[in-house]
Amino acid sequence: xxxxxxxxxxxxxxxxxxxxxxxxxxxxxxxxxxxxxxxxxxxxxxxxxxxxxxxxxxxxxxxxxxxxxxxxxxxxxxxxxxxxxxxxxxxxxxxxxxxxxxxxxxxxxxxxxxxxxxxxxxxxxxxxxxxxxxxxxxxxxxxxx
Numbered sequence: 001x002x003x004x005x006x007x008x009x010x011x012x013x014x015x016x017x018x019x020x021x022x023x024x025x026x027x028x029x030x031x032x033x034x035x036x037x038x039x040x041x042x043x044x045x046x047x048x049x050x051x052x053x054x055x056x057x058x059x060x061x062x063x064x065x066x067x068x069x070x071x072x073x074x075x076x077x078x079x080x081x082x083x084x085x086x087x088x089x090x091x092x093x094x095x096x097x098x099x100x101x102x103x104x105x106x107x108x109x110x111x112x113x114x115x116x117x118x119x120x121x122x123x124x125x126x127x128x129x130x131x132x133x134x135x136x137x138x139x140x141x142x143x144x145x
Contacts, residue, residue: 031087035138037126039109042071048138050085059085061094063108075103081110087143089119095127111136 031050036043049062059082066076078101081094092115096108113124113136120140126133 029142030144031085031140032142033085033122033138034141035121035136036068037065037109037111037136038134039126039128040130040132041074043068044071044074046136046138048081048085050087059083059094060097061085062100063094063111075106077101077103077106079108081108083110085122086115087119087140089115089117091115092122092124109133 029049029051033046033048033050035046037046038044045066045068047062047064049064051060051062061081061083062078063081064076064078065074067074077099079099080097082097083092083094085092085094092111092113094111096110099108107128107130109130110127111124112127113122115122121138123137124135126136
Protein backbone atom coordinates (compact mmCIF):
# COMPACT_ATOMS: atom_id res chain seq x y z
CA UNK A 1 0.00 0.00 0.00
CA UNK A 2 2.83 2.42 0.88
CA UNK A 3 4.47 1.69 -2.48
CA UNK A 4 1.23 2.49 -4.33
CA UNK A 5 0.80 5.79 -2.45
CA UNK A 6 4.45 6.71 -3.07
CA UNK A 7 4.08 5.92 -6.79
CA UNK A 8 0.88 7.99 -7.05
CA UNK A 9 2.46 10.90 -5.20
CA UNK A 10 5.55 10.78 -7.42
CA UNK A 11 3.32 10.82 -10.51
CA UNK A 12 1.41 13.85 -9.24
CA UNK A 13 4.58 15.74 -8.32
CA UNK A 14 6.24 15.13 -11.68
CA UNK A 15 3.10 15.79 -13.74
CA UNK A 16 2.95 19.47 -12.76
CA UNK A 17 5.91 21.59 -13.89
CA UNK A 18 5.55 24.03 -10.99
CA UNK A 19 4.60 22.94 -7.49
CA UNK A 20 2.03 25.21 -5.90
CA UNK A 21 0.98 26.69 -9.25
CA UNK A 22 -1.93 25.60 -11.40
CA UNK A 23 -0.86 23.58 -14.43
CA UNK A 24 -1.56 25.55 -17.61
CA UNK A 25 -0.79 22.67 -19.98
CA UNK A 26 -4.49 21.82 -20.42
CA UNK A 27 -5.46 25.50 -20.70
CA UNK A 28 -4.61 27.01 -24.10
CA UNK A 29 -2.95 30.41 -24.27
CA UNK A 30 -5.54 32.97 -25.35
CA UNK A 31 -3.67 36.24 -25.09
CA UNK A 32 0.01 37.09 -25.47
CA UNK A 33 1.51 40.46 -24.56
CA UNK A 34 5.07 41.45 -25.47
CA UNK A 35 7.15 44.41 -24.40
CA UNK A 36 9.64 45.25 -21.68
CA UNK A 37 10.17 46.08 -18.02
CA UNK A 38 12.86 47.93 -16.12
CA UNK A 39 14.69 46.62 -13.04
CA UNK A 40 18.32 46.97 -11.86
CA UNK A 41 19.60 44.73 -14.68
CA UNK A 42 18.27 47.29 -17.19
CA UNK A 43 15.63 47.16 -19.90
CA UNK A 44 14.44 43.54 -20.08
CA UNK A 45 12.29 41.78 -22.69
CA UNK A 46 8.91 40.70 -21.30
CA UNK A 47 6.30 38.29 -22.61
CA UNK A 48 3.06 37.58 -20.73
CA UNK A 49 1.00 34.51 -21.71
CA UNK A 50 -2.58 34.42 -20.39
CA UNK A 51 -4.07 30.93 -20.19
CA UNK A 52 -7.75 30.28 -20.87
CA UNK A 53 -9.79 32.03 -18.21
CA UNK A 54 -12.05 29.99 -15.96
CA UNK A 55 -15.04 31.49 -14.10
CA UNK A 56 -14.26 32.17 -10.44
CA UNK A 57 -10.58 31.25 -10.79
CA UNK A 58 -7.81 33.88 -10.77
CA UNK A 59 -5.93 34.26 -14.03
CA UNK A 60 -2.60 32.45 -14.27
CA UNK A 61 -0.07 34.25 -16.41
CA UNK A 62 3.36 33.10 -17.54
CA UNK A 63 6.00 35.88 -17.17
CA UNK A 64 8.88 35.17 -19.57
CA UNK A 65 11.88 37.49 -19.62
CA UNK A 66 15.18 37.81 -21.39
CA UNK A 67 17.71 40.01 -23.16
CA UNK A 68 17.08 42.96 -25.46
CA UNK A 69 19.35 44.33 -28.16
CA UNK A 70 20.78 46.84 -25.67
CA UNK A 71 21.10 44.37 -22.78
CA UNK A 72 22.32 41.11 -24.38
CA UNK A 73 23.74 39.64 -21.13
CA UNK A 74 20.36 39.30 -19.39
CA UNK A 75 19.50 35.60 -19.00
CA UNK A 76 16.15 34.09 -19.91
CA UNK A 77 13.75 32.96 -17.22
CA UNK A 78 10.09 32.28 -16.48
CA UNK A 79 7.70 32.32 -13.55
CA UNK A 80 3.96 32.23 -13.00
CA UNK A 81 1.83 35.10 -11.76
CA UNK A 82 -1.70 35.01 -10.39
CA UNK A 83 -4.29 37.74 -10.33
CA UNK A 84 -6.15 39.70 -13.00
CA UNK A 85 -5.22 40.51 -16.58
CA UNK A 86 -8.33 41.57 -18.49
CA UNK A 87 -7.55 41.26 -22.23
CA UNK A 88 -10.56 43.50 -22.93
CA UNK A 89 -9.03 46.38 -21.01
CA UNK A 90 -9.05 47.93 -17.59
CA UNK A 91 -6.81 46.83 -14.79
CA UNK A 92 -3.90 44.42 -14.60
CA UNK A 93 -2.82 43.23 -11.12
CA UNK A 94 -0.50 40.22 -11.00
CA UNK A 95 1.36 38.77 -8.02
CA UNK A 96 4.30 36.33 -8.17
CA UNK A 97 3.33 32.69 -7.73
CA UNK A 98 6.12 30.20 -8.59
CA UNK A 99 9.27 29.82 -10.66
CA UNK A 100 9.39 27.72 -13.82
CA UNK A 101 12.99 28.62 -14.78
CA UNK A 102 14.96 30.80 -12.33
CA UNK A 103 18.32 32.20 -13.39
CA UNK A 104 20.81 32.76 -10.52
CA UNK A 105 20.35 36.07 -8.71
CA UNK A 106 16.86 36.82 -10.07
CA UNK A 107 13.72 37.33 -7.99
CA UNK A 108 10.06 37.27 -9.05
CA UNK A 109 8.22 40.59 -9.39
CA UNK A 110 4.57 41.59 -9.64
CA UNK A 111 2.88 43.97 -12.06
CA UNK A 112 0.23 46.64 -11.53
CA UNK A 113 -1.09 48.65 -14.45
CA UNK A 114 -3.94 49.75 -16.67
CA UNK A 115 -5.05 49.70 -20.28
CA UNK A 116 -6.47 52.85 -21.80
CA UNK A 117 -7.13 51.31 -25.24
CA UNK A 118 -9.41 48.32 -24.62
CA UNK A 119 -6.68 45.86 -23.67
CA UNK A 120 -4.34 46.34 -26.62
CA UNK A 121 -1.59 47.75 -24.37
CA UNK A 122 -0.93 47.78 -20.65
CA UNK A 123 1.51 50.06 -18.82
CA UNK A 124 2.27 50.43 -15.16
CA UNK A 125 4.68 49.68 -12.38
CA UNK A 126 6.81 46.68 -11.51
CA UNK A 127 5.93 45.68 -7.94
CA UNK A 128 9.05 44.59 -6.10
CA UNK A 129 10.64 45.11 -2.68
CA UNK A 130 13.95 45.62 -4.50
CA UNK A 131 14.95 49.18 -5.38
CA UNK A 132 15.42 49.94 -9.05
CA UNK A 133 12.37 48.16 -10.46
CA UNK A 134 10.18 50.80 -12.04
CA UNK A 135 7.91 50.34 -15.03
CA UNK A 136 6.61 47.94 -17.65
CA UNK A 137 4.87 48.27 -21.00
CA UNK A 138 3.35 45.47 -23.10
CA UNK A 139 1.30 45.25 -26.30
CA UNK A 140 -1.02 42.40 -27.21
CA UNK A 141 0.39 40.30 -30.06
CA UNK A 142 -2.15 37.44 -29.94
CA UNK A 143 -5.79 37.24 -28.88
CA UNK A 144 -8.02 34.18 -29.22
CA UNK A 145 -10.85 34.55 -26.71
